[in-house]
Amino acid sequence: QLHLQESGPGLVKPSGTLSLTCTVSGGSISMGAFYWSWIRQPPGKGLEWMGSIYYLGYTYDNPFLRSRVTLSIDTSRNQFSLNLNSVSATDTAVYYCVRQAQSNLDYQFDHWGQGMLVTVSS
Amino acid sequence: QSVLTQPPSVSGAPGQRVTISCTGIPSNIGAGYDVHWYQQLPGTAPKLLIYHNNNRPSGVPDRFSGSKSGTSASLAISGLQAEDEADYYCQSYDSSLGGEVVFGGGTKLTVL
Numbered sequence: 001q002l003h004l005q006e007s008g009p010g011l012v013k014p015s016g017t018l019s020l021t022c023t024v025s026g027g028s029i030s031m032g033a034f035y036w037s038w039i040r041q042p043p044g045k046g047l048e049w050m051g052s053i054y055y056l057g058y059t060y061d062n063p064f065l066r067s068r069v070t071l072s073i074d075t076s077r078n079q080f081s082l083n084l085n086s087v088s089a090t091d092t093a094v095y096y097c098v099r100q101a102q103s104n105l106d107y108q109f110d111h112w113g114q115g116m117l118v119t120v121s122s
Numbered sequence: 123q124s125v126l127t128q129p130p131s132v133s134g135a136p137g138q139r140v141t142i143s144c145t146g147i148p149s150n151i152g153a154g155y156d157v158h159w160y161q162q163l164p165g166t167a168p169k170l171l172i173y174h175n176n177n178r179p180s181g182v183p184d185r186f187s188g189s190k191s192g193t194s195a196s197l198a199i200s201g202l203q204a205e206d207e208a209d210y211y212c213q214s215y216d217s218s219l220g221g222e223v224v225f226g227g228g229t230k231l232t233v234l
Contacts, residue, residue: 037223046124047160047168047211049223063219096167105223106215108158108173115167 002026004097004113012091012120018084022097022113029078030055035100036073036080037109040093048093053080054103087120094118125150126212126226133232139200142229144212145193150224152193155215159188159197162209162228171210172197199231207233 008020022036029036035052051061053071061069070083084091095118099111127145134140146152156175160168170179172188175195187198195214199206212226
């Protein structure tokens with residue numbers, strides 16, 4: 001059974017960088033059939049796709065966040081990561097790491113991590 | 123403001139049928155891209171409910187069904203049960219701005 005788990009600081013200072021890692025277990029991140037993605041949800045609000053990465057390192061990101069988002073992948077550790085710089089209070093959200101069912105942005109997200117609340121505050 | 127438009131809330135009595143709409147534009151649903159639906163119970167991660175417009179993952183009851191036509195899609199829930207009370211989100215792909223995954227704003231289903 002595939003399992004995804006987010007980890008990282010739960011509190012980030014304004015103007016700082018939010019860094020999260022997703023550890024995948026129960027399956028290899030190097031299987032070429034999938035995209036590995038980050039989706040966030042501000043408290044009480046809807047879902048926002050942040051970006052997706054392929055095991056070879058190709059990335060696809062939200063055009064509205066593109067200048068602040070960096071995605072990376074470490075196949076040796078079966079992990080992928082998110083960096084979001086210049087954060088403000090509006091970046092406070094639950095961050096989910098997610099598997100997209102095919103290496104195609106048109107496809108569904110079929111496995112989700114439990115989510116991690118990251119608060120931006122001084 | 124979400125790219126896909128959903129009603130903020132719907133409600134129904136146990137046993138009834140409700141539908142949730144998801145309205146897009148020519149660069150997403152109208153361009154032929156598929157629609158997927160998620161159910162989010164309070165305090166939990168979203169769960170895939172319908173994929174590629176009208177397909178159910180294993181374990182999802184056949185009370186849940188999806189459809190798509192033109193620039194819109196719909197999720198129907200029949201035989202409403204108390205445990206269906208949740209937030210529901212639609213998702214598609216938008217080809218403008220270089221391409222992105224887009225979500226609806228979510229619909230809160232209340233079982234009366």
